Amino acid sequence: MANDQPRCPVMTTAAGVPVADNQNSLTAGPRGPMLADYQLMEKMAHFNRERVPERVVHAKGAGAYGTFRVTGDITRYTRARLFEKIGKETPVFVRFSTVAGELGSADTVRDPRGFAVKFYTEEGNWDMVGNNTPVFFIRDPLKFSDFxxxxxxxxxxxxxxxxxxxxxxSLSPESLHQVTWLFGDRGIPATYRNMDGFSSHTYSLWNAQGERFWVKWHFKTMQGIKCLTQGEATKLAGEDPDTHRRDLHAAIEKGDYPKWRVMVQVMPEKDAESYAIHPFDLTKVWPHKDYPLIEVGVMELNRNPENHFAEVEQAAFEPGNLPPGMGASPDKMLQARLLSYPDAHRYRIGINYAALPVNRPRCPVHSYHRDGHMRFDDNGGRTPVYQPNSFNGPVEDPSAKEPPLRISGNADRYDHWVGNEDYWTQAGNLYRLMGAEEKQRLVGNIVGAMRGVPHAIQLRQIRHFYKADPAYGEGVARGLGIDVAELKAA
Incomplete structure (x- = not known):
C-alpha cells in the first residue's frame, strides 16, 4: 500500500538545503552543540517574524476571486475599457471585513462591514473600497482617527x-444616519453573501468626449438580504466566531457561487452646484427618485484563495487605483483616503506591496519604482531608472488625463456645514421606512448598547434621535427609563 502513495517532496531550508531531521534538534554532532543547528535557528527566527502589523481598521476579513460581467451599457458615461461592451468579463478579488474588531474578533459583532473589490482591468487595477452601508459616521477626515x-x-x-x-x-451629530443603519437590522448581516455593498463616497466617471459625471456605486446581493438579531449574533459569536469566513468558503467550495448586481447612480457634473443635498457629503445618500439606479453588470465569486495570508491578509486596496475614464471627487473623506490607504500598506506589508501576486495588475506595468525591502521581481532589469531619458524608457500618455473640473466653488460647500446643516432628516427618513417590528428592534438594540452610559451623554444622544423622529427619541428614552418630559424640556 505504501508504494501506492505519491512521493512527498524533500523538505528543505529556505535556501533549498535538504533537511535531514525535523523532529530532533542537535545536542552534539558533526556541526557542534545545539546553537550550530541551523534548521532549529531558522525555524525559530522565522516563527518570531511571521506576523505583520494587522490593519488598524478592517483587520479581520475573508476573500474570494471571481468575475465581473457587463450587462448594461454605460459607455456614454465612461471611456474605461472594462465597460466597453455587453458581455465583457473582468477578473476580480473581493475582501469582506468587519471594521473595528481585531483579527481574533467574532464575525457577528455589530459593526459596518468592509466591501472591497479589486478589478484586474487591462488598463490597471480599479479598487472599489466600500462598505455595506451607503453612508459613514463622519464626513471630515480630520475626525477619522478620533472616531x-x-x-x-x-x-x-x-x-x-x-x-x-x-x-x-452624541458630540458628532452627523453620525446619526450611520448610527441608525448600524443599530437597525442590517447592522449584523447573516453572511457576507447576504449583504449589499456601496462605494459610499461619490466618485466620478468621464467619457471619451471629456464629460464628467458624479457617481455612487451599489452592489446589490442576488442572494437576498438576510440579517441576524442581536441574540442570534451573540450566540454565534460564542459557538463559531469565524462563521462568516466559514460560510463564504463553504458556499464557493460546493459551487454555490454568490452574485451581486452592480449598479450606479449618475449625476451630471453641473448638478453638484445646485443639488439640495451636498453631493460629496459621506453622511448622506442621493434619493433614487432623483438619481435612479442604472444596471452595469453582475459580479460572481467562484474561487477560494489557496493561502489566506498570501491572498486575503496581503490584499491591498486603495481608492486611488482608478483606470482612465474613472476618477475621484471633492469628497474630503475620499481625498484623505487616496493618501492614507497606500501609506498604510507601505507600513504594514512593505514598499513593494503592489507587486505581490494578489495585488499585481494583470496588464503590463512600466514604472520607475526600484529597490526597497523584499524586491522579489527583476527590479526593472536594465531599463532606465529616471525620466525623461533617451533610452526608450516608459513615457506618459496624455490621453489618460482627466478633464478639468467644471463646477464653481459653490459646489465645495463644506464651510457652510458649520451652523447650517441638517443632520436629522435622512436618519428620520430611514427610521420611518422601517416596519413596526424593525423599529422595535432598532430601539432595543440602541437601549441595550447605551445602558450604563452616563445620563448626560444618554440625554444628549436621545435629543438627536428625537429630532430625527419624535417616536424614535421617545422610544429610546422610555427604554432607558428617562422621563419623556425631561427629554422634551432638554
Missing part, C-alpha cells in the same frame, strides 16, 4: 467602552 479611537479600547483598561463610543457620536 476610530472611540470605537477601539480604553488606554487604561484596554477594554471596549460604550461611554466613549456614545460620547463621540
Amino acid at each position: 476610530i479611537h472611540s470605537q477601539k479600547r480604553l488606554p487604561d483598561t484596554g477594554m471596549r467602552d460604550a461611554t466613549m463610543q456614545w460620547d463621540f457620536w
Whole structure:
C-alpha cells in the first residue's frame, strides 16, 4: 500500500538545503552543540517574524476571486475599457471585513462591514473600497482617527467602552444616519453573501468626449438580504466566531457561487452646484427618485484563495487605483483616503506591496519604482531608472488625463456645514421606512448598547434621535427609563 502513495517532496531550508531531521534538534554532532543547528535557528527566527502589523481598521476579513460581467451599457458615461461592451468579463478579488474588531474578533459583532473589490482591468487595477452601508459616521477626515479611537479600547483598561463610543457620536451629530443603519437590522448581516455593498463616497466617471459625471456605486446581493438579531449574533459569536469566513468558503467550495448586481447612480457634473443635498457629503445618500439606479453588470465569486495570508491578509486596496475614464471627487473623506490607504500598506506589508501576486495588475506595468525591502521581481532589469531619458524608457500618455473640473466653488460647500446643516432628516427618513417590528428592534438594540452610559451623554444622544423622529427619541428614552418630559424640556 505504501508504494501506492505519491512521493512527498524533500523538505528543505529556505535556501533549498535538504533537511535531514525535523523532529530532533542537535545536542552534539558533526556541526557542534545545539546553537550550530541551523534548521532549529531558522525555524525559530522565522516563527518570531511571521506576523505583520494587522490593519488598524478592517483587520479581520475573508476573500474570494471571481468575475465581473457587463450587462448594461454605460459607455456614454465612461471611456474605461472594462465597460466597453455587453458581455465583457473582468477578473476580480473581493475582501469582506468587519471594521473595528481585531483579527481574533467574532464575525457577528455589530459593526459596518468592509466591501472591497479589486478589478484586474487591462488598463490597471480599479479598487472599489466600500462598505455595506451607503453612508459613514463622519464626513471630515480630520475626525477619522478620533472616531476610530472611540470605537477601539480604553488606554487604561484596554477594554471596549460604550461611554466613549456614545460620547463621540452624541458630540458628532452627523453620525446619526450611520448610527441608525448600524443599530437597525442590517447592522449584523447573516453572511457576507447576504449583504449589499456601496462605494459610499461619490466618485466620478468621464467619457471619451471629456464629460464628467458624479457617481455612487451599489452592489446589490442576488442572494437576498438576510440579517441576524442581536441574540442570534451573540450566540454565534460564542459557538463559531469565524462563521462568516466559514460560510463564504463553504458556499464557493460546493459551487454555490454568490452574485451581486452592480449598479450606479449618475449625476451630471453641473448638478453638484445646485443639488439640495451636498453631493460629496459621506453622511448622506442621493434619493433614487432623483438619481435612479442604472444596471452595469453582475459580479460572481467562484474561487477560494489557496493561502489566506498570501491572498486575503496581503490584499491591498486603495481608492486611488482608478483606470482612465474613472476618477475621484471633492469628497474630503475620499481625498484623505487616496493618501492614507497606500501609506498604510507601505507600513504594514512593505514598499513593494503592489507587486505581490494578489495585488499585481494583470496588464503590463512600466514604472520607475526600484529597490526597497523584499524586491522579489527583476527590479526593472536594465531599463532606465529616471525620466525623461533617451533610452526608450516608459513615457506618459496624455490621453489618460482627466478633464478639468467644471463646477464653481459653490459646489465645495463644506464651510457652510458649520451652523447650517441638517443632520436629522435622512436618519428620520430611514427610521420611518422601517416596519413596526424593525423599529422595535432598532430601539432595543440602541437601549441595550447605551445602558450604563452616563445620563448626560444618554440625554444628549436621545435629543438627536428625537429630532430625527419624535417616536424614535421617545422610544429610546422610555427604554432607558428617562422621563419623556425631561427629554422634551432638554
